[in-house]
Structure formats: C-alpha cells, structure tokens
C-alpha cells in the first residue's frame with residue numbers, strides 16, 4: 071500500500087475519506103456495492119487482508135475514479151453505471167496500480183498540512199484528487215498503470231478484451247461532455263516564488279508545473295490491445 075501521511079494521529083487517507091463522506095452521499099448497498107465488492111474481492115484475493123484496498127462509490131457529477139494516499143479507491147456511481155464486472159475490474163485495478171507503482175509518492179506534505187489546517191471540505195479534496203488522476207501522474211505513469219491494471223485483471227481470470235470495453239464507455243462519455251480540456255494554468259498575477267503564497271495559488275502552480283496532459287482514450291486502448299495480443303501470442307507459443 072502506498073505510504074500515507076500521518077498528522078495529529080489521523081492519516082491523510084482516512085481524513086480525506088471522512089471529509090468526502092461529509093460532503094457527498096456514499097453508496098451503502100444494492101447492485102452498485104455488490105458489483106464493486108465482488109470485483110474488488112476477486113482482484114485482490116492474493117493480497118493479505120490488511121493491505122487490501124477498499125472501493126467506495128460516491129455520488130458525484132463526474133464519470134471518474136481516483137485514489138488518494140491510504141487504502142481507498144473512489145469509483146463514481148456515474149462511471150459504475152456504465153460498467154459491467156469486467157470494465158469495473160479494469161477501473162479498480164488501474165487505481166490499485168497507482169499504489170502498486172508508487173505514483174502517489176509525488177504528493178508534497180504541504181498539501182496535507184495546509185489542506186487540513188484550512189479545513190478544505192470534501193468537495194474540494196475530491197476535485198483535487200480528480201485533477202491529480204487526470205493530469206499529474208502524467209502519460210507515462212498512466213500508461214504504466216494501465217498495463218499493470220490489465221495484468222491484475224488477467225491474473226484474476228478476467229477476459230482482457232471485455233475489460234478494455236471500459237475505454238468505449240469512457241470515450242462515449244467524453245464525447246457527450248466536450249468539457250474535458252479545461253486547462254489548469256496559474257494566473258499571470260500569481261507569483262511562483264512567493265513563499266507566503268496561499269494554498270490555492272500554490273496548488274495551481276503545483277498542478278501547472280506537473281501538468282503534461284494525458285493520453286487520448288483511443289491511444290490507451292490501442293496500446294493495451296497490442297499488449298493483450300502479444301500476451302496471447304506468447305501463451306499460444308508456450309502451449310505449442
């Protein structure tokens with residue numbers, strides 16, 4: 071599990087979870103929880119129970135999944151509505167992959183410290199980690215997480231091709247929205263060198279410095295299809 075940041079005896083992951091819960095409705099039972107629990111259990115069956123990630127299903131406007139330091143993966147109900155078990159498995163595996171690959175270690179301590187001292191609410195925290203998911207990991211890390219996610223799905227016995235159908239759902243959703251290209255850039259008036267800059271200013275600059283965009287959905291799918299085909303070829307050579 072990725073390292074979590076402790077402060078005043080409460081880990082950042084638990085604190086974020088609490089703040090998010092105070093701000094939006096989390097699914098408790100019904101088909102949505104049944105699906106994520108079933109899939110999550112199958113994906114993590116080989117991990118010791120105390121290191122397993124917990125999948126939460128918040129009602130948010132966005133069609134997204136994201137994670138934070140600690141043990142939680144957030145899977146918006148809107149995205150879950152588009153997914154069957156295989157697609158959901160890929161989404162969850164992708165978030166777990168960010169932890170397995172150490173991608174959350176980029177988070178600077180001041181985000182936790184200032185965020186807590188300013189009492190940022192769950193909505194702001196949610197959008198913070200959403201932006202991190204979309205922009206901060208960068209295309210290399212996203213590709214690595216996609217590849218690792220596919221491996222996790224295959225290891226759990228899922229049909230790889232059916233898992234990749236999640237990209238069709240994401241593409242349709244992106245086309246419906248047309249608003250994905252919001253650019254997070256600092257205002258020209260923001261002074262990067264100002265040590266006393268407020269949280270929002272520092273956050274905007276931090277985003278901007280790391281923002282490298284992310285790969286188009288089609289490129290992600292094409293890369294994974296190729297990987298799937300070469301894995302199948304290797305397997306058939308092994309069998310032959």
Ligand SMILES: [Zn+2]
Nearest residue numbers: 164203212215
């Ligand atoms: Zn990601």
